[in-house]
Amino acid sequence: MNWESNVRKVVPYVAGEQPSGKVIKLNTNENPYAPAPGVSALLKGYDVSLLRKYPDMNSSSLVNALSEKYNVKPSQIFVGIGSDDVLAMAFLTFFNSGKKILFPDITYSFYDVWADLYKIPYETIPLDDDFKIHPEDYEKENGGVIFPNPNAPTGVAMDPADIRKILDHNRDVVCIVDEAYVDFGTESALSLLPEYDNLLVVQTFSKSRSMAGLRVGYAIGNEKIISYLQDVKFSFNSYTMNSLTLAVGAEAVRDDEYFNTTCEKIIRTREKLKADLRELGFEFPDSKANFIFATHPAVSAESIYTELKKRNIYVRYFKKPRIDNYLRITVGTDEECDELVRNLKEITG
Amino acid sequence: MNWESNVRKVVPYVAGEQPSGKVIKLNTNENPYAPAPGVSALLKGYDVSLLRKYPDMNSSSLVNALSEKYNVKPSQIFVGIGSDDVLAMAFLTFFNSGKKILFPDITYSFYDVWADLYKIPYETIPLDDDFKIHPEDYEKENGGVIFPNPNAPTGVAMDPADIRKILDHNRDVVCIVDEAYVDFGTESALSLLPEYDNLLVVQTFSKSRSMAGLRVGYAIGNEKIISYLQDVKFSFNSYTMNSLTLAVGAEAVRDDEYFNTTCEKIIRTREKLKADLRELGFEFPDSKANFIFATHPAVSAESIYTELKKRNIYVRYFKKPRIDNYLRITVGTDEECDELVRNLKEITG
Numbered sequence: 001m002n003w004e005s006n007v008r009k010v011v012p013y014v015a016g017e018q019p020s021g022k023v024i025k026l027n028t029n030e031n032p033y034a035p036a037p038g039v040s041a042l043l044k045g046y047d048v049s050l051l052r053k054y055p056d057m058n059s060s061s062l063v064n065a066l067s068e069k070y071n072v073k074p075s076q077i078f079v080g081i082g083s084d085d086v087l088a089m090a091f092l093t094f095f096n097s098g099k100k101i102l103f104p105d106i107t108y109s110f111y112d113v114w115a116d117l118y119k120i121p122y123e124t125i126p127l128d129d130d131f132k133i134h135p136e137d138y139e140k141e142n143g144g145v146i147f148p149n150p151n152a153p154t155g156v157a158m159d160p161a162d163i164r165k166i167l168d169h170n171r172d173v174v175c176i177v178d179e180a181y182v183d184f185g186t187e188s189a190l191s192l193l194p195e196y197d198n199l200l201v202v203q204t205f206s207k208s209r210s211m212a213g214l215r216v217g218y219a220i221g222n223e224k225i226i227s228y229l230q231d232v233k234f235s236f237n238s239y240t241m242n243s244l245t246l247a248v249g250a251e252a253v254r255d256d257e258y259f260n261t262t263c264e265k266i267i268r269t270r271e272k273l274k275a276d277l278r279e280l281g282f283e284f285p286d287s288k289a290n291f292i293f294a295t296h297p298a299v300s301a302e303s304i305y306t307e308l309k310k311r312n313i314y315v316r317y318f319k320k321p322r323i324d325n326y327l328r329i330t331v332g333t334d335e336e337c338d339e340l341v342r343n344l345k346e347i348t349g
Numbered sequence: 350m351n352w353e354s355n356v357r358k359v360v361p362y363v364a365g366e367q368p369s370g371k372v373i374k375l376n377t378n379e380n381p382y383a384p385a386p387g388v389s390a391l392l393k394g395y396d397v398s399l400l401r402k403y404p405d406m407n408s409s410s411l412v413n414a415l416s417e418k419y420n421v422k423p424s425q426i427f428v429g430i431g432s433d434d435v436l437a438m439a440f441l442t443f444f445n446s447g448k449k450i451l452f453p454d455i456t457y458s459f460y461d462v463w464a465d466l467y468k469i470p471y472e473t474i475p476l477d478d479d480f481k482i483h484p485e486d487y488e489k490e491n492g493g494v495i496f497p498n499p500n501a502p503t504g505v506a507m508d509p510a511d512i513r514k515i516l517d518h519n520r521d522v523v524c525i526v527d528e529a530y531v532d533f534g535t536e537s538a539l540s541l542l543p544e545y546d547n548l549l550v551v552q553t554f555s556k557s558r559s560m561a562g563l564r565v566g567y568a569i570g571n572e573k574i575i576s577y578l579q580d581v582k583f584s585f586n587s588y589t590m591n592s593l594t595l596a597v598g599a600e601a602v603r604d605d606e607y608f609n610t611t612c613e614k615i616i617r618t619r620e621k622l623k624a625d626l627r628e629l630g631f632e633f634p635d636s637k638a639n640f641i642f643a644t645h646p647a648v649s650a651e652s653i654y655t656e657l658k659k660r661n662i663y664v665r666y667f668k669k670p671r672i673d674n675y676l677r678i679t680v681g682t683d684e685e686c687d688e689l690v691r692n693l694k695e696i697t698g
Contacts, residue, residue: 052381
């Protein structure tokens with residue numbers, strides 16, 4: 001009997017593409033613009049001797065900055081190592097009924113992974129042919145509900161009225177709205193918090209705040225739901241957010257003007273890219289995210305993906321049921337998108 | 350039926366003391382010296398636009414620096430958010446047999462927490478009355494072994510020959526040596542790696558590298574054991590180490606001279622503190638860590654702890670079986686330790 005026989009068996013990981021050199025990288029929904037300028041100044045003046053001590057367990061600097069920005073109490077905010085960490089912790093904390101949790105069949109690819117990790121049963125609910133979520137599909141008995149708004153990788157946003165319907169029919173379980181892409185033109189569910197104590201809204205610094213490299217995510221909810229999340233987190237790890245990250249994150253949140261400007265720039269570029277893609281014959285659900293999920297009637301997504309890669313332009317292609325003829329194209333700078341369109345014209349023309 | 354009925358129930362968390370203001374803080378084994386000077390220079394010149402992208406999944410800069418320092422291949426190193434994250438991941442990956450894992454009854458307080466979290470059965474093995482680990486106690490059938498060397502909170506180090514005995518009797522399970530405090534005068538088990546493929550050595554930046562605030566830990570083992578750990582980690586979270594942390598961590602590792610100097614300073618202060626404490630009548634097992642685990646025959650640990658706190662000196666007191674008359678005193682600067690001794694003299698005199 002070898003020690004290897006008792007190692008946890010997992011689905012082998014396939015690394016994402018991390019192209020180096022001069023490429024146009026529109027494959028991971030990163031923000032094309034640098035973080036808020038204050039971040040650089042903060043690092044220049046940072047007193048590194050602070051690092052010798054354990055970080056502030058309550059992440060107060062970052063939590064307080066978020067509290068001001070979103071006009072909620074600090075005790076309504078939970079922060080973690082990217083929204084992946086926050087969401088995984090929420091799965092562990094709230095989805096304990098033994099009943100199936102519900103999420104869309106086409107959605108963020110880690111939901112089923114965390115469910116499996118924590119042995120949470122789940123059922124995926126098919127989106128309709130326009131990639132839309134229908135609230136009535138979430139009325140059956142369940143152990144919890146999670147969906148992104150706008151959804152990924154489709155970019156499709158839900159009406160606030162539809163989110164309300166899902167919440168109304170699921171007061172006995174926790175419903176998580178994953179708002180990773182909300183800042184690019186979708187109405188946040190945060191305004192529903194006063195009415196729903198079972199609602200958890202999760203956001204991230206990775207997209208709209210230009211800081212995928214900092215790994216910061218957060219959940220906002222009512223005080224009770226957040227305190228449950230804190231209890232579980234602190235029960236097995238006292239310190240995750242590092243001191244430098246807390247300082248940098250807080251500084252970034254305080255610069256609302258820069259944040260709004262870059263979000264608006266990305267929205268403008270997205271709308272132009274939509275028009276350009278339509279002109280080339282591409283079809284796509286209307287996106288409210290910083291990406292467009294597009295298909296072409298004449299040329300297969302896989303061959304476009306391959307051809308773009310040869311030209312050092314990276315977009316995302318998922319070889320998965322229902323979406324294997326689609327490309328998820330991140331909205332970059334105007335210049336990057338123009339270069340993409342020029343190449344797509346050659347490939348599809 | 351309310352959503353709260355399905356929340357994961359945990360043992361409520363009792364926050365550690367985070368005194369503010371001017372205090373002597375000898376309660377969390379932090380390093381009294383600032384991180385390596387290169388860290389400050391690195392932050393001043395850091396190109397923040399790097400943060401807009403996801404971090405390097407392979408943590409190459411940090412892994413390569415550690416690889417050079419410890420003369421192992423990069424593929425023998427796993428990095429995480431503090432050694433807590435690394436250890437928890439190792440529990441999840443390797444302790445899957447359903448058999449009890451073994452660790453000392455007096456040891457790092459998170460081992461049983463992670464075992465419970467991942468539903469791993471465990472048995473605690475009593476230390477002897479001198480707080481020593483006996484290798485023969487670890488010869489019974491088990492699902493894995495973990496112990497710190499030197500042990501915490503006792504500070505007692507094990508002979509390399511004894512570690513070898515434990516490894517020899519447990520070739521069919523993974524044995525983890527938690528070396529959080531190894532750099533203060535204990536021989537590392539790293540030299541045993543060529544002989545034992547079931548050995549995982551875990552270290553941290555929190556103590557000897559003066560960076561508790563950065564949250565970096567790492568495991569070193571043979572390539573196979575590390576690849577299992579990577580597979581599990583990547584199966585549910587692609588990005589944990591942030592870009593800034595990777596750069597800062599790598600910079601700190603490269604300054605071996607500063608590292609050696611501060612470790613030596615702490616060892617010298619510790620030995621002087623031992624002599625001073627002995628003079629006041631304190632008794633303690635010989636410590637090879639950056640703390641001393643001491644008891645006084647005349648005055649109770651709890652009352653010393655309380656009295657010191659009134660004087661703004663914080664040490665650690667655990668109200669737990671077998672050790673509730675001991676104080677864990679972190680080795681600070683010479684000045685801090687002298688001030689501590691002056692106060693202890695008044696309290697115990």
